[in-house]
Amino acid sequence: MSHIAVERNRRKQMNEHLKVLRSLTPCFYIKRSDQASIIGGVIDFIKELQELLQSLEAKKKRKSVSPSPGPSPRTILQLSPRTQSEFPFGHGSFKEVGACCNSPLADVETKISGSNVILRTVSKRIPGQVVKIIKVLERLSFEILNLNISSMEDTVLYSFVIKIGLECQLSVEELAVEVQRSFCTEALSLTQT
Known part of the structure; x- marks a missing residue:
């Protein structure tokens, strides 16, 4: 396989992965359709999800320590x-x-x-x-x-x-x-x- 064909295949895979990332990320995180914007938006979305997960885990831990009736x-x-x-x-x-x-x-x-x-x-x-x-x-x-x-x-x-x-x-x-x-x-x- 020639270097040109390998590079073309790599770019094709990269574009497919970016399409998947864009489809999995809410639209308001991605301002433009260039690669850097897509990756930046995905990073912001993952950070928000991590913070939500940490908050939910902390809340779950607090509830297990001192359960309240309501x-x-x-x-x-x-x-x-x-x-x-x-x-x-x-x-x-x-x-x-x-x-x-x-x-x-x-x-x-x-x-x-x-x-x-x-x-x-x-x-x-x-x-x-x-x-x-x-x-x-x-x-x-x-x-x-x-x-x-x-x-x-x-x-x-x-x-x-x-x-x-x-x-x-x-x-x-x-x-x-x-x-x-x-x-x-x-x-x-x-x-x-």
């Missing part, structure tokens, strides 16, 4: 500061400041990344919850730059990239608590009906 309207929120080493996809030596606020209803994570804030929530699918989170962010003078929604069975991951408004005086810890409260109000309305 969500209580007076849920105690656990707020813990996070360091760069706890974020799986940090920026090397760039320090990220973040917080995590967990309850039986949802895990809420906030971190500052450059001039933006990344907000992630993992919870069971609750109709209208994303709208409640958006209302909280708008009330607190945040501008939503990007929203990704990933779901697996009855669990959903909301990933927001938000810009801090000039009027905003909240810390990332306070933001995590405020977003967590939007889940708690859902529990209150469910127990009252």
